[in-house]
Amino acid sequence: MDVRQLRHFVAVAQTLHFSLAAQRLCMTQPPLSQSIMALEREVGASLFVRTKRSVALTPFAEQWLPQVRAALGAIDALGHTAQAILRGDAGGLELSFVSTADYSILPVLVQRFRSLYPAVELSLMEATSDLQIAALLEGKGHAGIVIANPWATIPDQLAYRSLVVEPLIAAVPQAWMADGRLVDVEGRLSSDAMISCPLVVFPRRAAPAFYDLVTGYYAACGGSLHIAQHAIQMQTIISLVSAGMGIALVPASLRHLARSGVRYLALEDNAPHLETGLVYRRDDTTPTLANFLHMASQLLELDMS
Numbered sequence: 001m002d003v004r005q006l007r008h009f010v011a012v013a014q015t016l017h018f019s020l021a022a023q024r025l026c027m028t029q030p031p032l033s034q035s036i037m038a039l040e041r042e043v044g045a046s047l048f049v050r051t052k053r054s055v056a057l058t059p060f061a062e063q064w065l066p067q068v069r070a071a072l073g074a075i076d077a078l079g080h081t082a083q084a085i086l087r088g089d090a091g092g093l094e095l096s097f098v099s100t101a102d103y104s105i106l107p108v109l110v111q112r113f114r115s116l117y118p119a120v121e122l123s124l125m126e127a128t129s130d131l132q133i134a135a136l137l138e139g140k141g142h143a144g145i146v147i148a149n150p151w152a153t154i155p156d157q158l159a160y161r162s163l164v165v166e167p168l169i170a171a172v173p174q175a176w177m178a179d180g181r182l183v184d185v186e187g188r189l190s191s192d193a194m195i196s197c198p199l200v201v202f203p204r205r206a207a208p209a210f211y212d213l214v215t216g217y218y219a220a221c222g223g224s225l226h227i228a229q230h231a232i233q234m235q236t237i238i239s240l241v242s243a244g245m246g247i248a249l250v251p252a253s254l255r256h257l258a259r260s261g262v263r264y265l266a267l268e269d270n271a272p273h274l275e276t277g278l279v280y281r282r283d284d285t286t287p288t289l290a291n292f293l294h295m296a297s298q299l300l301e302l303d304m305s
Contacts, residue, residue, distance in 0.1 A: 195223025
């Protein structure tokens with residue numbers, strides 16, 4: 001179906017006069033009449049009721065006209081839409097994230113990006129760091145918020161930017177504090193008390209950097225691990241702590257996850273620090289990704305100033 005025919009139909013529908021419509025279209029009346037007749041053959045229905053004195057829309061044309069106008073409006077907007085996509089003001093951005101980021105950097109990034117680029121469709125997916133990196137290497141998604149692994153190198157295809165570094169703290173069952181099994185000193189948990197407790201932690205395959213950070217700290221404090229339970233989601237880990245299965249070492253931002261039956265304590269001796277960062281493909285030139293990276297850099301500069 002020729003777009004010009006649709007424009008001819010709208011012009012006649014607006015004027016209900018073939019000669020006047022032809023003048024507005026800068027054409028003569030015979031070609032306009034032929035165009036309308038060709039369109040009627042295409043749709044299989046009459047568009048106008050013609051008499052010597054008047055032109056009127058048929059019942060079918062009255063119902064079809066709004067849809068034709070909407071379609072032409074969308075066509076007319078294609079150029080503006082293309083420019084918006086090229087600028088990164090429209091389009092989509094697929095961002096994955098580890099569960100720990102949900103309580104630290106993720107809300108800030110999402111809120112800021114949505115305020116700057118409200119027309120961009122932002123798709124969020126929670127996943128462990130290993131799955132995010134594998135997906136990016138397969139060409140899936142645009143960027144991922146992962147736990148940094150100082151003992152491993154980022155694949156050459158990917159770039160990495162640090163976002164936030166925070167100390168680990170202990171999430172402990174409130175009941176253990178009440179019955180005296182654990183005693184805090186000015187809101188801190190001693191290393192001796194920590195290494196005596198069973199631990200709830202991510203499995204190493206899901207979060208090797210996090211796991212090694214925790215186990216390395218236990219070793220530095222002279223303790224050996226007694227793992228009570230592995231869990232993938234940070235919310236699940238905190239729930240298991242609340243149930244009294246053990247303690248967990250978590251990022252300090254987890255204090256934002258209020259949960260009955262759980263108390264958060266600072267670690268007494270040289271708490272290890274967890275780094276969270278952004279990974280993305282070096283060759284990805286998606287405009288929305290470029291805008292997201294620029295926005296993230298600006299936020300980090302503001303935090304440092």
